[in-house]
Amino acid sequence: MLDLLNIKERALKVYLSRKFFPGKMIRHLRRKNTKRSGNLDEIDKNSITLAAVQMRADSVNKVEIYLDKIYELIKAAVENKAQLIVFPEDSLTPLFGVIPQIKDLFEKENREKISDKPFGNIEEIISESFGENVKIIDILKFISPYFKNIFLKVFPFLSKSFGVYIITGSAMLETENGKVKNIAYLCGPDGVILGTQEKCRLFFYEDEWGISPGDDINVFSTKIGNIAFPICMDATYFETFRIAYLKGADIIAIPIANPEKYNIWRASRGIWSRVQESPCYGISSCLVGKFMGLTLTGKSGVFAPLKLTLNGDGIISQTKTFDQEEVVIAKVSLPKLHKYRKEIKFNERFNIKIYQKYFPDIYSSAE
Amino acid sequence: MKDSYKLAAVQMEIRNRKYPYALINDIRKIILTASSKKADVIVFPDYMDLNLIPYYVKDSISHINYSVSKVNGLDLNTKGLVLNVNSSVPKVNKSGSNINDSGSIINNSDSNINGLVSDVNYSVLSLTDALKNIFKTNNFFVKELIFTELINLAKKYKIFICTGGWLEIKNNRFEKSVAFISPSDGIIFEGISTHLFPWEYDLNFFQGENLLFNNDVLGSVGMLVGGEIYFPEVSRILNLLGIKILLVSNIYKSSSSKSYNDFKYRAGIWRDVQQNQVFACESFLVGNLGNDKLEGRASIIGPCEMTDDGSGIIAQASSCDKEEIVVGEVKISELEKIRKKYPINKFSNPDLYKKYLPNIYEKVG
Numbered sequence: 046m047l048d049l050l051n052i053k054e055r056a057l058k059v060y061l062s063r064k065f066f067p068g069k070m071i072r073h074l075r076r077k078n079t080k081r082s083g084n085l086d087e088i089d090k091n092s093i094t095l096a097a098v099q100m101r102a103d104s105v106n107k108v109e110i111y112l113d114k115i116y117e118l119i120k121a122a123v124e125n126k127a128q129l130i131v132f133p134e135d136s137l138t139p140l141f142g143v144i145p146q147i148k149d150l151f152e153k154e155n156r157e158k159i160s161d162k163p164f165g166n167i168e169e170i171i172s173e174s175f176g177e178n179v180k181i182i183d184i185l186k187f188i189s190p191y192f193k194n195i196f197l198k199v200f201p202f203l204s205k206s207f208g209v210y211i212i213t214g215s216a217m218l219e220t221e222n223g224k225v226k227n228i229a230y231l232c233g234p235d236g237v238i239l240g241t242q243e244k245c246r247l248f249f250y251e252d253e254w255g256i257s258p259g260d261d262i263n264v265f266s267t268k269i270g271n272i273a274f275p276i277c278m279d280a281t282y283f284e285t286f287r288i289a290y291l292k293g294a295d296i297i298a299i300p301i302a303n304p305e306k307y308n309i310w311r312a313s314r315g316i317w318s319r320v321q322e323s324p325c326y327g328i329s330s331c332l333v334g335k336f337m338g339l340t341l342t343g344k345s346g347v348f349a350p351l352k353l354t355l356n357g358d359g360i361i362s363q364t365k366t367f368d369q370e371e372v373v374i375a376k377v378s379l380p381k382l383h384k385y386r387k388e389i390k391f392n393e394r395f396n397i398k399i400y401q402k403y404f405p406d407i408y409s410s411a412e
Numbered sequence: 413m414k415d416s417y418k419l420a421a422v423q424m425e426i427r428n429r430k431y432p433y434a435l436i437n438d439i440r441k442i443i444l445t446a447s448s449k450k451a452d453v454i455v456f457p458d459y460m461d462l463n464l465i466p467y468y469v470k471d472s473i474s475h476i477n478y479s480v481s482k483v484n485g486l487d488l489n490t491k492g493l494v495l496n497v498n499s500s501v502p503k504v505n506k507s508g509s510n511i512n513d514s515g516s517i518i519n520n521s522d523s524n525i526n527g528l529v530s531d532v533n534y535s536v537l538s539l540t541d542a543l544k545n546i547f548k549t550n551n552f553f554v555k556e557l558i559f560t561e562l563i564n565l566a567k568k569y570k571i572f573i574c575t576g577g578w579l580e581i582k583n584n585r586f587e588k589s590v591a592f593i594s595p596s597d598g599i600i601f602e603g604i605s606t607h608l609f610p611w612e613y614d615l616n617f618f619q620g621e622n623l624l625f626n627n628d629v630l631g632s633v634g635m636l637v638g639g640e641i642y643f644p645e646v647s648r649i650l651n652l653l654g655i656k657i658l659l660v661s662n663i664y665k666s667s668s669s670k671s672y673n674d675f676k677y678r679a680g681i682w683r684d685v686q687q688n689q690v691f692a693c694e695s696f697l698v699g700n701l702g703n704d705k706l707e708g709r710a711s712i713i714g715p716c717e718m719t720d721d722g723s724g725i726i727a728q729a730s731s732c733d734k735e736e737i738v739v740g741e742v743k744i745s746e747l748e749k750i751r752k753k754y755p756i757n758k759f760s761n762p763d764l765y766k767k768y769l770p771n772i773y774e775k776v777g
Binding site: 245246247248249258259260261278281282283284287288291292309310311313314317318321322351357358359388389390392393394395396397399400401402403404405407408410 | 606607608610613614619620621622623639642643644645646649652653654670673675676678683686687721722723724754755756759760761762765767768769770772774775776
């Protein structure tokens, strides 16, 4: 005999299967009659066009609204000749509004303004609404198969339709071994998923929720250069970018969802600092706005070593706001980057003897 | 061990010091000022030798001074060679360099080695030019002289001293040394820069093989000089060794035609302070060297969370090109609180780094 919870759970599964049915979502997008761009037809390595999408986290109550939203953001980038488009960390966040019980939580949040805890109170809200034994990780596992369809089907469809590279942004998804990880995907212009990246350093509350960290930094060779896309906190420390750089990355994209008030100094601690240390181009794409007690801020942009930027400030292009939806475009030159690295004798100035003396054992003290 | 320390960062202006004792005198005044502000430690900048260019120029042309004196009717041995003097007298060094009216020194390969030139202006073209044509030809007994004096001053004023970077030549190659002096024990550690600036690499400087740190003084200190600041490996290793205060001797070289760029400052030790949650006391040498402008803002820095504006800058020089002594107080207990609240180390991924470091460097090194 099925208990009530089980029936509700099964009903929700059926509901979500329909809402997130790949065929249905693709049909919706197909109706837009997208004209494939020629942005990748001819590659001029002196002028690679990058786009960072700054997206609001506002919940939507229909999948189609989300599809329209990402479609328009991609379209805006493509119309500005973008060849690589990067979405933020937790880019599927608005879709939580499609799930009835979660939608109620959004409404509750708006009604009661339960927002001012430093890193949000999502766990508390979930327990209140779903029962003491239900943790956020259970919710994430439950919705994973449906949310994954967006990354595995929708974004590849869009990258092919527009003929561009897209980094999907990330989401906390269940993996084959039952762990939940924060994962992003790189889709190629032929609609093929070229690779994934798991977040290797967790944010404080992700660890509390039971999310598992990734264990590698991947670099993918594309027509527009070698691309890596670690996630958010990964950009807090030099090692991520150093490994990506030494693996050949030219462009390092960082999907971000930063739950703190915007401050230019604090914001400078991440990708901006990292591209100064490991000379690469950096793209940051931020999720902004409020989500279940969290206030997310950030100024998305394209960054470079100081000497490769017009104003010497390390910023090629950046959004005007830290809390509104925007698409920022920038052109970068790979030969210029490679020339700069050679000019400053960057690789030659490593002191490998010192590194051999301390690495890897020194890291044991951090464990 | 104390919880609170006062750190003094020196923003030192290159002046036309003709003799080492003139420099020692200035250093003494600076230390006295820091001491009067109760500083526990004072940090001098990188490339301290640039304070003695006129002295070295004089030294390097000593064998041709006579002919210059004869030609111009001046006794350079008594007047010395002064930068920034208003004089129509050209003064020549043995490599054919000369000092012009504006006080700069330039290299002129066509000049007569006997100093019989009077119608060509000479100036130091750049820092590299000074290294190649003035310093490369000299003996660096000055470093020993000054270190001895610093040991006395540390004792007298009961202050720890980070000497800043000093040039030496060994086997016809430059190396840049730095030392840490205790008021009671003299030099307690010293070494040479482990990471080079690009121009130092071009000039074939020696690269040191040891990081400089001490866990037992001032709440545990590490020293960084010059190029070390721009390779985050150094600060990371020091952090993981338990170092809480970085003593940083820096120099920023930019074109004299460009205005000060504060982003350069952020791209320096500030980055490492944030990603390691430590304190730093950073000193700069400022002034002009031909086409190169040396600038910076000496600072005491902590993690962003430590200051209301989020910058982490506890104290900072008010200018980027004037001599100043910046003193700031840091508390180890405050640092621990921030580390506890935002435990960066805890969420690192050692297994990932161990997989790649150090082997991956060999791919490019």
